[in-house]
Amino acid sequence: MNISDVARETGLPPKTIRYYEEIGLIRPLRDTNGYRVFRQSDSHKLAFLGRARALGFSIEDCRKLMALYEDQDRASSDVKHLAQEHLTQIEEKIAQLQSMQATLRHLVRECAGDARPDCPILRDLAEG
Amino acid sequence: MNISDVARETGLPPKTIRYYEEIGLIRPLRDTNGYRVFRQSDSHKLAFLGRARALGFSIEDCRKLMALYEDQDRASSDVKHLAQEHLTQIEEKIAQLQSMQATLRHLVRECAGDARPDCPILRDLAEG
DNA sequence: CTTGACCTTACAGTGACTGGAATCCCTATC
DNA sequence: GATAGGGATTCCAGTCACTGTAAGGTCAAG
Numbered sequence: 448m449n450i451s452d453v454a455r456e457t458g459l460p461p462k463t464i465r466y467y468e469e470i471g472l473i474r475p476l477r478d479t480n481g482y483r484v485f486r487q488s489d490s491h492k493l494a495f496l497g498r499a500r501a502l503g504f505s506i507e508d509c510r511k512l513m514a515l516y517e518d519q520d521r522a523s524s525d526v527k528h529l530a531q532e533h534l535t536q537i538e539e540k541i542a543q544l545q546s547m548q549a550t551l552r553h554l555v556r557e558c559a560g561d562a563r564p565d566c567p568i569l570r571d572l573a574e575g
Numbered sequence: 576m577n578i579s580d581v582a583r584e585t586g587l588p589p590k591t592i593r594y595y596e597e598i599g600l601i602r603p604l605r606d607t608n609g610y611r612v613f614r615q616s617d618s619h620k621l622a623f624l625g626r627a628r629a630l631g632f633s634i635e636d637c638r639k640l641m642a643l644y645e646d647q648d649r650a651s652s653d654v655k656h657l658a659q660e661h662l663t664q665i666e667e668k669i670a671q672l673q674s675m676q677a678t679l680r681h682l683v684r685e686c687a688g689d690a691r692p693d694c695p696i697l698r699d700l701a702e703g
Numbered sequence: 704c705t706t707g708a709c710c711t712t713a714c715a716g717t718g719a720c721t722g723g724a725a726t727c728c729c730t731a732t733c
Numbered sequence: 734g735a736t737a738g739g740g741a742t743t744c745c746a747g748t749c750a751c752t753g754t755a756a757g758g759t760c761a762a763g
Contacts, residue, residue: 527688534679560655
């Protein structure tokens, strides 16, 4: 498979696939012309990475998850621990965004949004 | 005021304050020794920026908000429009994170988290 | 006169790509 | 055989909003 084939298969852009090779997440073979040659196992790994990224795992977490995936002797506790930590971070991020959302919603509701200069949003930013 | 004074006043790190000058958000004066000299108005602007950033506005949005703040003839509709767009983006981000959260919660709950290698988290990542 | 706290600039690094330029390869057609 | 196209390659720069570090200048106290 060439890069565009595996890009179609995995839904990842060719640029991203090249980047993943550059940082050592995958190691596709090379044809005599220098083209990357992707085995089914490479495509499989890329799909794995794509799903992990879609769940918000960092690249370094993805690297660890891949290593665990390939380690037949892993303990599921290691995987769970990683996922739990990530989940906690997501929940913190949600809480933070919800706090912004609440403030913004309130301010937007208060603002007349007409041609006059008076604005509670700017007042809030100016005075805290 | 020197940079550390205004840093204390605004809660922004000196590094960030220098950066904000570099990108033209503030224009403090300079003493003969080259030190930045912050007027009360600079400190006020920085506090404004800090609050806008805390609400998640991008630097470019902050620049626009500052310009609107300083424009006596602004229309509050312009401010409201900016805030509304930002709010929408925050809500999209929250929805995206909540979707990740739901999946991760489910997977974490399913995973035994013991010494055995069997793991629904990895299975999900591998098979989709 | 030295110490130590403060200030300055300039440059590199972060995360995870993304865009663009220059060049090479392969296949098909004229 | 020349050429046109679509795809592949590498390398470099840019994104966003800082943050870290190094090398040096300034100031007040002792």
